[in-house]
Amino acid sequence: MALEQEKSLAVPAAALDDVVVAMAEGIFGGPGEVGRHFSGVQLRSVDMSDPVLLADSTIGADVVMVTLQPLRAAHVRALAPSVRVIGRAGVGLDTIDLDAAKAAGITVINQPAYGVTEVASHAVAMLLALQRRLGSLDAFVREGWTGPAPLSPMKALDELVVGLIGLGRIGRATAQMLTGMVGRVIAYDPAFPPLPHGVEWASDIGSLLGCSDVVSLHVPLMPETQSMVDAGFLAAMMPGALLVNVSRGGLVDEDALASALESGQVGGAGLDVFGVEPLPLSSRLMDAPNTLLSPHCAAYSERSTWRLMSWTLEDTVSWVRWRTVEHGNIVVVGDR
Numbered sequence: 001m002a003l004e005q006e007k008s009l010a011v012p013a014a015a016l017d018d019v020v021v022a023m024a025e026g027i028f029g030g031p032g033e034v035g036r037h038f039s040g041v042q043l044r045s046v047d048m049s050d051p052v053l054l055a056d057s058t059i060g061a062d063v064v065m066v067t068l069q070p071l072r073a074a075h076v077r078a079l080a081p082s083v084r085v086i087g088r089a090g091v092g093l094d095t096i097d098l099d100a101a102k103a104a105g106i107t108v109i110n111q112p113a114y115g116v117t118e119v120a121s122h123a124v125a126m127l128l129a130l131q132r133r134l135g136s137l138d139a140f141v142r143e144g145w146t147g148p149a150p151l152s153p154m155k156a157l158d159e160l161v162v163g164l165i166g167l168g169r170i171g172r173a174t175a176q177m178l179t180g181m182v183g184r185v186i187a188y189d190p191a192f193p194p195l196p197h198g199v200e201w202a203s204d205i206g207s208l209l210g211c212s213d214v215v216s217l218h219v220p221l222m223p224e225t226q227s228m229v230d231a232g233f234l235a236a237m238m239p240g241a242l243l244v245n246v247s248r249g250g251l252v253d254e255d256a257l258a259s260a261l262e263s264g265q266v267g268g269a270g271l272d273v274f275g276v277e278p279l280p281l282s283s284r285l286m287d288a289p290n291t292l293l294s295p296h297c298a299a300y301s302e303r304s305t306w307r308l309m310s311w312t313l314e315d316t317v318s319w320v321r322w323r324t325v326e327h328g329n330i331v332v333v334g335d336r
């Protein structure tokens with residue numbers, strides 16, 4: 001749907017009146033910008049980094065709206081008793097202590113659908129750029145175009161086996177973009193969701209790693225998936241295979257990845273997300289060969305930005321007014 005067509009509200013404008021929303025500092029251009037579209041809502045900007053500040057600055061707020069700002073247990077417990085709902089403007093829930101929200105009776109709503117096409121296409125773009133060695137070839141031209149171009153090793157696209165770990169919304173969209181483009185798409189997901197046409201199951205991660213020219217991660221960061229890409233995982237990849245991660249930095253042991261890239265065991269990496277963001281200049285990944293880095297922006301488009309802002313606001317207001325949600329997922333149902 002065209003962006004301008006989408007800019008009509010799913011809740012009656014009057015419903016917005018008098019709902020007080022405390023927004024994490026800096027998100028969506030701040031209260032002034034958001035207020036241009038949602039004039040009835042009372043918006044305020046809040047520093048989410050400090051639980052003490054949060055306690056005071058959320059007094060009277062119905063909604064707290066965050067993107068990637070962490071809401072650990074101390075932050076959640078510090079929220080004023082008026083706060084009934086946390087609107088996570090995004091997908092990943094690793095930044096919010098859901099147990100603390102449940103214990104406090106606060107509802108948590110996230111937005112899994114706002115940027116699926118964008119994230120999947122970012123993964124595919126990284127895969128294609130790495131596979132065609134575009135970073136090295138661009139540098140080669142700029143550095144004088146002398147001697148042999150850094151072309152090798154390079155398979156044809158339709159020879160590639162791509163292994164997707166995680167076949168939820170984004171993994172599935174990535175699979176749909178890749179089938180018909182690459183040789184084979186295989187996937188591993190312990191939940192075994194319905195398989196998109198043209199995709200095959202791998203029985204486990206080991207068998208996926210043993211035959212994939214490219215491995216792309218599409219799993220949430222949870223205690224079970226923290227550092228799942230460790231030295232053993234990287235050693236089990238085919239020599240020279242590529243790794244793409246547009247999910248969460250914490251899935252990858254970055255030191256082990258840097259070593260594998262330096263040794264050539266991993267032939268290249270496309271990374272949108274990092275254990276620490278912004279990625280420190282001292283990170284070994286900065287100098288790793290055949291590595292493309294982007295600043296946690298895989299979900300970005302003007303449409304997804306509008307969706308994320310408007311859907312989060314509409315759903316949280318709608319929850320406060322009627323305990324219903326139009327766009328997102330209710331992750332925790334609170335009794336406040």
Ligand code: NAD
Binds near residue numbers: 092
């Ligand atoms: P989803 O919940 O729809 O799918 C996740 C899938 O991973 C599920 O099917 C689940 O069964 C599977 N899974 C869980 N543990 C697994 C494991 N150990 N091995 C294999 N599969 C496993 O989530 P989604 O909407 O597809 O999003 C995936 C992740 O993408 C999010 O959790 C988020 O961290 C990340 N994300 C990143 C950006 C970005 O800007 N870079 C934007 C949106 C989402």
